Amino acid sequence: MINHQWKLARTPQKGWPTDGDFIFSEALIPEPAHMQLCANTIYLSLDPYQWGRRRSGTEAIGEVCHGRTVSRVITSRHPQYAEGDLIFNTSGWQDFGLVGDDISCFNYMFPRVLDPGLAPVSTAIGVLGMLGLTAYAGVYLQCQPRAGETAVISAASGGVGQNAGQIAKIKGCRVVGIAGTDEKCRFVVDELGFDACLNRRSPDFQAELTAACPDGIDIYFENVGGPVFDAILPLLNKASRIALCGLISQYGNDDPASGHEIWRRSGAATFTKQNVIVHSLFVGNFVAEYQDQFLQEMSAWLRDGLIHYKEDIWQGLEHAPEAFSAMLKGDNFGKTIVQVSAL
Ligand SMILES: NC(=O)c1ccc[n+]([C@@H]2O[C@H](COP(=O)([O-])OP(=O)(O)OC[C@H]3O[C@@H](n4cnc5c(N)ncnc54)[C@H](OP(=O)(O)O)[C@@H]3O)[C@@H](O)[C@H]2O)c1
Structure with a gap:
């Protein structure tokens, strides 16, 4: 062979x-x-x-x-x-x-x-590997969701995003997804149980996001950056938390000022004014301490039908x-x- x-x-x-x-x-x-x-x-x-x-x-x-x-x-x-x-x-x-x-x-x-x-x-x-652990670490361990809070997840139908939103839902949040097509958005609501999902390509995306988050945003799980992040910024509540997981819209970008640096710079005023806590997320930092706990909890959620993928x-x-x-x-x-x- x-x-x-x-x-x-x-x-x-x-x-x-x-x-x-x-x-x-x-x-x-x-x-x-x-x-x-x-x-x-x-x-x-x-x-x-x-x-x-x-x-x-x-x-x-x-x-x-x-x-x-x-x-x-x-x-x-x-x-x-x-x-x-x-x-x-x-x-x-x-x-x-x-x-x-x-x-x-x-x-x-x-x-x-x-x-x-x-x-x-x-x-x-x-779901039981690196992607599930990334979502678990960002939503649960870093952002510490409380029942009734609003959590927004970008790339919501993707590998990490689908887990992030469902974990926030298990923890009692109102969960709003963002995805790239209407079909993905329907799946996120109908199959994954998010409360709402918005198409980032809609011409009225900012207004739709604002309407879907009437109490502002308490937790934002950042997977994409770029224009999606710009729409999130004005809606961040005081003491809200961001898990900075990834900025995929910038990965093919050659501008040396793209990526984390420009993301931080464009958010700086809001972060300060609203006392936003930004958690840098790297899944590798959670493996040694949390992998066993994660596997136990996530497998149970899967078995109990609380997590779909x-x-x-x-x-x-x-x-x-x-x-x-x-x-x-x-x-x-x-x-x-x-x-x-x-x-
Ligand atoms: N920090 C860590 O340790 C860690 C670990 C794993 C993954 N990550 C990050 O997590 C994110 C998701 O990774 P994944 O493996 O789960 O991939 P994925 O979400 O399954 O696939 C990538 C998704 O990104 C979205 N996307 C692509 N280009 C975009 C653009 N220009 N603007 C907005 N959205 C765009 C697309 O979703 P829509 O078209 O539906 O928006 C696409 O489906 C990535 O940023 C990745 O780097 C970080």
Whole structure:
């Protein structure tokens, strides 16, 4: 068998991914050394931060593209893993990867064996994985929602956003989502149980957001930045809290003043006047202390039907760049996953 791999062809400098950024290549299936295993990728997670790694040069040219995965162990020389185990790991954009005990900044979640009885294993890269923990950390641990408060979530139908809104709802908030199409907004209200959801592309977006938040905004879960953030600013209540999770509208922007800096500058006056607390959110800071608590609580919510999730699954590793680009542009509907091989 052949190990198909997507490698980074060049360091992308501007805009969104293009065809020349990636090379599809073939390699032999790797042989695990002592304390390693070889795993066959089933699900590959595509996430916005991967674009940041590529654009910043963190991912080297010629390297297999990084990505978290759900895989099946095919050969194990590690005592904790048996052949046939389904695991969460970080094999990247390829059919087969080696897994060891190594850990790095972007691989801060240790490989772990999954229990298919708990939930479908694809949730290990979604609602029960990094995305769920990000939402849990931002909404629950950082913003500490109180019943009756208004929470607004941008990219509300996406991987992180859908969890963030549902957690705020469980904690008793009135939850307003923001998404990029009417279809996404209907899903967010009808299937996820948000109280309202607004299309960020509507010409009356600011007025609609103001009407949907008659008591102002107490919690804002920031995923996107740009014009959505501009519409949020005038509605922030005194002592409101923001979880600064991401600014995806800026990730393809070449203006050196884009991103966090311009976001802070444009919000500064409101933050001071309204005593807004801005929490910088990096999920890696919550893994060691909160992963077990999160998994326990989130699994229970899933089991009790309090959390629903939507996955946007593409079939075939060959489609990874196309799916990645679609997700960055907002053409995804739910958590973006590539199914690389059969479960
Ligand atoms: N801080 C952390 O530790 C951490 C961890 C994970 C993820 N994140 C961040 O969380 C955010 C969501 O990530 P995700 O993996 O869940 O992706 P996602 O929400 O599933 O997909 C990205 C979404 O961003 C929205 N979007 C894209 N371009 C936009 C634009 N120009 N303006 C407004 N919205 C735009 C689109 O939603 P609509 O078209 O529906 O608006 C798109 O569906 C990202 O900013 C990511 O970087 C942060």
